[in-house]
Amino acid sequence: MLLFPxxxxxxxxxxxxxxxxxxxxxxxxxxxxxxxxxxxxxxxNGLYLQVTDAVRDRIARGGFTNLAWxxxxxxxxxxFYFQAxxxxxxxxxxxxxxxxxLQCRSQAAVARIQFALAGMNAHINHDLPMAxxxxxxxxxxxxxxxxxxxxxxxxxxxxxxxxxxSAKKTLHVRxxxxxxxxxxxLEDRIAAWSVAAAREAAWTNGEVLWVLRDSPPxxxxxxxxxxxxxxxxxKTLLVPxxxxxxxxxxxx
Numbered sequence: 222m223l224l225f226p227x228x229x230x231x232x233x234x235x236x237x238x239x240x241x242x243x244x245x246x247x248x249x250x251x252x253x254x255x256x257x258x259x260x261x262x263x264x265x266n267g268l269y270l271q272v273t274d275a276v277r278d279r280i281a282r283g284g285f286t287n288l289a290w291x292x293x294x295x296x297x298x299x300x301f302y303f304q305a306x307x308x309x310x311x312x313x314x315x316x317x318x319x320x321x322x323l324q325c326r327s328q329a330a331v332a333r334i335q336f337a338l339a340g341m342n343a344h345i346n347h348d349l350p351m352a353x354x355x356x357x358x359x360x361x362x363x364x365x366x367x368x369x370x371x372x373x374x375x376x377x378x379x380x381x382x383x384x385x386x387s388a389k390k391t392l393h394v395r396x397x398x399x400x401x402x403x404x405x406x407l408e409d410r411i412a413a414w415s416v417a418a419a420r421e422a423a424w425t426n427g428e429v430l431w432v433l434r435d436s437p438p439x440x441x442x443x444x445x446x447x448x449x450x451x452x453x454x455x456k457t458l459l460v461p462x463x464x465x466x467x468x469x470x471x472x473x
Contacts, residue, residue, distance in 0.1 A: 265340025
């Protein structure tokens, strides 16, 4: 579904499958250059680009025990985002959790931070479990909870928390940059979303998907359920903040 005149350029940018972390970053940089400030996709993509830059830098410093596994996960993970965007832009059926965000990319009443977190919600809660399975297929086994790969996986949580806390401050404006009302329920919705909890759930859901590979019907039902739950959370994060809020109490 095309919402902006440049969406055909976005479609062309995300069609090539990334082969490396450098490819992932390059595609995200192209998306960032193409999208205007009035496009909600820009604010999720920008936050995700910061995260991927941090992952690349840490890999370069040897900051993980299993560098190849973490880099492979990063590439498979990003590919799910690019595939969802490609499906949406080409008129195919994207996962419902991604549709929740992509279909309202131009809604000016939604805050930039809402778009950023709704994208993170779709990507972590829905895509990350499947990316974990994809990464593990080459080795033929899913890493144990608490093992080497799990330690590398959770080591990113502090970096992600820091970037998201910063985004909560810099992106706490409406899509077009105007100020939000001083009092709203937006803060409660944002505070309720935890990246560490989402990533822990993603690891567990990845384990479930791995076990269900030999039962395709049950696997499909579980994936549909995961998509539905994630879509519901995304829609909650994307509820527009009213343009004006009642600020006076009735006369007594």
